[in-house]
Amino acid sequence: MANMFLSRRNFMIITLLMLLTLIEGLLGDKGEKDLRVKSLSRVKRGWVWNQFFVLEEYTEQKPLYIGKLHSDMDKGDGSIKYILSGEGAGTTFTLDDSTGDIHAIRRLDREVKAQYVLRAQARNRETGRPLEPESEFIVKIQDINDNEPKFLDGPYRATIPEMSPVGTYVIRVTAVDADDPSYGNSARVVYSILEGQPYFSVDPKTGDVRVSLAEMDREVREQYQLVIQAKDMEGQLGGLAGTTTVNITLSDVNDNPPKFTQKLYQMSVLESGPVGSVVGRIQAKDRDIGINAEMKYSIIDGDGRDSFDISVDASNLYGVITIKKPLNFERKRSYTLxxxxxxxxxxxxxxxxxxxxxxxxxxxxxxxxxxxxxxDSPFYYVEVPEDAEIGTVFKMVSARDPDAANNSIRYSIERMSDPEKFFYMDITSGSLMTLLPLDREEVSWHNLTVLAMEMNNPSKIGSVSVAIKVLDVNDNPPSLTQYYEAFVCEHAKAGQLIQTVTAVDPDEPTGGQHFYYSLAPEAANNPNFTLRDNQDNSAWILTRRGGWSSRTQSVYYLPIFVSDGDQPAQSSTSTLTIRVCSCDADGNVLSCNAEAYTLPASLSRAALIAILACAFILFVMIILMLSLRRQSKKPYLTKEEENVHENIVRYDDEGGGEEDTEAFDIYALWSPRVEPLANYSKLRQDMLPEVQSLSRYVPQPCVSRIGEDGTNVHGYVLAKIYEADSDPCAPPYDSLQTYAYEGEGSIAESLSSLQSPASQTDHEYDYLNDWGPRFHKLAEMYGVSDENIPMW
Structure with missing residues (x-):
């Protein structure tokens, strides 16, 4: 597959190399050297057989030819099919499967993606069988200068001290170019300053900004703005450029001396101004700012250096003049600082x-x-003995008017400081004297406030504190600390300690208390007890004999004499009560005068609990009885009984008894036949002796009956009834006040004797209706005339 990839670029490079070889032969050594340098500076890459190059930013409408795939097995008869896969295959790059031509169908941007990795393979079109192994190749995007330099950190800010010398470093600016820095000059940037001369300059290669003008003064100009340009293509014509701004601030340095705003300041202050109060402020201005403008002030001369002080305020800019010592207009009226x-x-x-x-x-x-x-003094301290006589002058205070007028002064005691008015102040002389007797044991200190007032201006008042200590005088006798009550066992022997006594004295002598104990003169030769003074402010009471018996004498009284050691000596006599008691072998008291001091040893805890339980049961039974008594009460007057008499009075309280009916005219109920009885002047007595003569008013037959039989109760009662009825001051029975029922809930319960708690039967009140006939029968029985019988 070495001859499979043959791009147009490779063909051009081979052609160029051949031309360079020809030129080298024509130009000789010098030209050869120059051309070699040029070629080396322009061509950065060696030729790679398995890569294609294409320029970025291709903008034409038709696809951009990139290269051609070719296999040695391709005879040109269309039996081979080329296949393209990898990055961008089918979307960015297309392949003619018959010819092997590769085209770019989209605009390429090197700054987005600099290269694509693709794979190519040749297959038999009919069988699909690979004719050669799959090969990988690269399509590199060749850079063009399509990006200008950018300052990513701009705009910039910098601060330098004013008066900085030339060449002082300020800041570095950096521009970034997105173009390929390894190809051509597209990413080679140079810097220049567009605005900011002649104060600053910039290094064209590094971008360092430096000071180019000496002694720039912040007080003249504080802010500077620079415009810096970065241009690629090494600044050549046609290069792209970007700009940024640099804001430079001159910081302050202390290069200016301070100046006072005034050469002379005039101030005034009241002589009454307190120490530390502000007189005025001054300022020395400085063209500098911040800490360089902060001031410090000092008084360096003048006659007021000792009377005034100066400090800086919170802003550290102003000088504050304050009073250092109290001022006095009468002594000095002006100062210079x-x-x-x-x-x-x-x-x-x-x-x-x-x-x-x-x-x-x-x-x-x-x-x-x-x-x-x-x-004349800020504080007075006086000592006065408590036995000082009333009217004694013990201190004189003095005040003056500090003003030039020197007005007269009047003195007085502030009322709240002496509410009980123990002392008196002379209004003109300032003499302080006693007005009431002093008692150190009640009040040992008196704190007075003495006032001084100007005669011509009562609103001006001065004050001073006077502390008065009341000195102790031995005017109180000592006495025993408490009421002592001692006991002596019947089997006590002579010389046995039965009580220790101590004494107290309200006085406080300078050397401390010292008491002397002895028996009173009338008990100096007491045969039963003796006293020993321990010389430590305590004394012992000792027995002088044995053989004590509570039957012979159960209580002894021993007078004890106590005196103090101060002058004049004070003394008192106290009585010690000593009881003779029966004790056990250990000296524990068993009983004294039939009054137990301690529980008998034989009384156990169980017995004590039993006694308490019985007491509790008895208490519960009393409560239950009271409750049953309240529940058993019922009204004693029914509706049929409401007409006993028209003068029935009901109470829900204790009331005044018979006296509540004094307004009722009871004489209308008396028979005219009993008017002669009204001549008797005897008043009815509520408390009469049981045995007295009844012969004054009782008819003779009644008396004779009583005399015949002293035990005739019937006759005795009849005589008593007659005596009561004959009394003109006693109300008739038909005005009887009924207290038998006071209503539910009365806290006084029943006050009537007609219903006793001991009786559970209701009383019958019908005797009021048949009492007249019964009484007449009794009168006939005893021979009493009807004329002496009241009409009912």
Whole structure:
């Protein structure tokens, strides 16, 4: 198959080589050398027998002939059939199966696909049998200059410092050409600058942009824009070109000194301005920007260097003048400051251009204000003994008007600082004195606020704190720490410790408390107990004998005398109660005066639980009884009984009893025959003795009956009834107040004795209807005249 592939290009190359050989013979050695160089520079590939070449971008309508397939077995009689397969076979390339001619039927673009790999085979047209093995060949797309250079990273941005020297590197620009760089000059690019001269230049081969003009000043011009061109074909005529822009910014350097906007500043400040308050601001401007424009300020001279200070603000551009010390218009009314402003960051490359600082003068005037009075001390501390007499002057405060007018001052105590008014302040002299007795044990410190006010301007008030410490005086007697109650066992022996006592004293002497203990003088020779002072502010109570018996004497009272060691000495007497108790062998108390201090040892836990259980059962039974009692109540007055009398009063509370009916005229119910009884002046008594003389009002037969038989209860009751009925101040029975039923839910329950909790039977009230006849029978029995019987 070596002679199977014969393209038109191969034929042209062979022809060209033959012409070159002929020319070499004609031109000689020199021409031979030149032609050899030319040929070597133009022809880049050696001839390959199994490949075809075709130019890209073929635009004619008819198919483009590429080459021819041929087999040595082809006799030209059409018995051989050529077959084409591989990339683009049938779509991009077509084959005449009889002649073997290959054509391109589509436009080819090398930048899309640079070559196609195809396979060719010759077969017998009738039998389809391969005549030769399948062979592979390549169709290469030959490049033409159809793509211009492109800057894929453009547009470009770059920053360089101002005042950069010539040749300073700025940035590199790169253009890419899609054409084949290995064939011809289609992809060989050169760079040139179209806009931006004379400030910048570009290297034609590398694309490096550099500074071409010295000392470019940012303050004059900050932004530059360059237009750079990239052209292929090594820049020759007919080459394609592309452009891009490069934006270059000059960054600032500290090459300018600062300048104050004013050579003299005038400022004023109130003398009352607090330390640290702002007086004014100054500025030294700099043509530079950023950190190169940042300033620092300092006061380098002037009579206000000690009274004022200067600092830079948050922007690091302005100088802020503040008060360093309190000002006083009366002492000094103006100040002069010499202020220097300089760059905070100096570039050493430009240090030789001169001083990067400037100086200005600041004149500050102090303005007068009406100031509050000032005390001669910022704080007062005073000590006063608690026994100081009322009216004692213990401190004098002094204040003055700081203004030139020097107005008079009046003093007072701020009300809230002394709400109980322990102290008094003299309004003119400032003398501080006591107004009430002091007691260190109640209040040990007093913190007063003293006010000073100008006479001519009451709104100007000065204040000062006065701390008063109340000093201790030994004015409280010591006493035992608590109420002590000791016990001594019946089998105790002499010298046995039964109680340790301590004392307390509200006073606080300087050297600390020291108490002295002893028995009171009346118990100095006590035969039963003695006291031992331990000299450590405690004392022991000891027995002086044995043989104690609670039957003989169960309680002893021992007076103890306690005194302190301060001057004047204070003392007190306390009584210690000592009980004689029966104890076990270990000294544990069993009982004292029939009052158990501890449970008997024989009482077990089971017995204690049984006692508690019985108490609980008893409590439950009481609750149940009360509940049954409430449930068994029922109304005692039915509808038939509602007409007992027209004056029946019902209560759901305890009420006032009979006194609630005082407004009712009960005399209308009395018979005229009993009017003589109204002459008696005796008032009814609710509480009368059971045994008294009944002979004053009771008829004689009744008295005689009682006298005959002292046990005649019937006669005794009759006499009592008659006595009650004869009382003109007692209401008649037909105005009886019924309390038998108070309604459901009354928390007072029943107050009437007609229904007792012990009785479960209802009372009968019909005796009110038949009481008159019964009483007349009784009167006839005992011989009582009808004239003395009330009408019912």
């Amino acid at each position: 010499k202020v220097e402003g300089s760059n905070a960051h100096v570039d050493p490359r430009f240090a030789n251009k001169g001083p990067f600082s400037d100086v200005t003068i600041v004149h500050v005037s102090v303005e007068d204000v009406d100031e509050a009075p000032e005390f």
